[in-house]
Amino acid sequence: MKAEVLDLTELQAQLAQFAADRDWEIYHNPKNLSMALAGEAGELLELFQWKNIEESQQLSTTEKENVADELADILLYTVRLADRLQISLPAAAANKLKKNAAKYPVEKSRGNALKYNRWQKS
Amino acid sequence: MKAEVLDLTELQAQLAQFAADRDWEIYHNPKNLSMALAGEAGELLELFQWKNIEESQQLSTTEKENVADELADILLYTVRLADRLQISLPAAAANKLKKNAAKYPVEKSRGNALKYNRWQKS
Amino acid sequence: MKAEVLDLTELQAQLAQFAADRDWEIYHNPKNLSMALAGEAGELLELFQWKNIEESQQLSTTEKENVADELADILLYTVRLADRLQISLPAAAANKLKKNAAKYPVEKSRGNALKYNRWQKS
């Protein structure tokens, strides 16, 4: 199987060109982009909000396309925001994976929803 | 300059292994993952909510690291959710870019916040 | 049973005083408040994200207190934002209930998740 890769350099160039062509750079500051990203995450929620857990795993072709569109929106704003702040997403992801492994040691976390749960934070 | 790429195949394998090691697959259904993703988008918002637009562009090193962590969380849940639903993120992103280009023609969209704005939808 | 009422006039006065005492009015513009509200909605999500539907109905006392705190945060920002824009929440709620009744006629909507669902919008 060939590995699936996302060419971030090309994607960032495409997004920058798209904004430049429309004189939209002025809108694409980090504050606004964080709002746009969260707005798309809200649209993703709306696709799942009235489905139960089983139904969320058995999407029709149309439903799956709608989810793909929202995930793409979220990904594009994530990539654009990272670009505006010169954040490397591969480095940030690798760093976060390492932090998560330290935060949730296998022995203490196994099958334990409570440990995994934000409730414990409070 | 070398292109920056994100190896989705490897990242999905790492996330799947992380969940399997902790018996967390049961939590990682699409409905739950959409909530976790939106929760992380909310944390990103909280980093920018009291900053004005200029301040959002002038982050300290610590602030930038916090943003990188939240973007990583969002990216990881996006990748994990795509994996659970067998959605190809590069294909979804390319498809969405094409749709956006059709939806916002350059001539009609140039410098026009109103056209770009959700207000117009209503 | 005595009716439970929320005194919006008093609540808005308390919130305005709280902000004035701290010189925080400058932060409380509609854009920022919409972000703060959505951030709190994200915290609410985090309380439910790994619970299944049954578990979300059987909260412990502590969990219920955490939910109450997040609902209060959401309510307070809703009230504050309405105040800043001079929007009457009772009028807005009554108006929205009327719109919803027209949008979802009983006969067509009964027990019909699909009609109720955002999927249908696309």
Place this chain on the structure above:
Amino acid sequence: MKAEVLDLTELQAQLAQFAADRDWEIYHNPKNLSMALAGEAGELLELFQWKNIEESQQLSTTEKENVADELADILLYTVRLADRLQISLPAAAANKLKKNAAKYPVEKSRGNALKYNRWQKS
């Protein structure tokens, strides 16, 4: 000036009747309602995302109506969720105001965005 009050008892009865008429109670569990609420908060964000702070304070009549509709949606889901979990919103709000006063003492918080800011949490 007459005080503006929100009759929660009546509003909860209206929302319960609305759901009962359509056999929608099954959808209105706390997990689903938290998602619906956050989805509406996302729609609110979309109304402000490309506006700068000044523009967010100078809405047209139509824009203000759109904001009122989204605030109403958020309020209605907040009230419905509180009802499902038998949480008193006036008590929760009063309790949260007290916590906030303790968390942000006037002297230490005055005009100090940093203290108020989530950045400090990390």
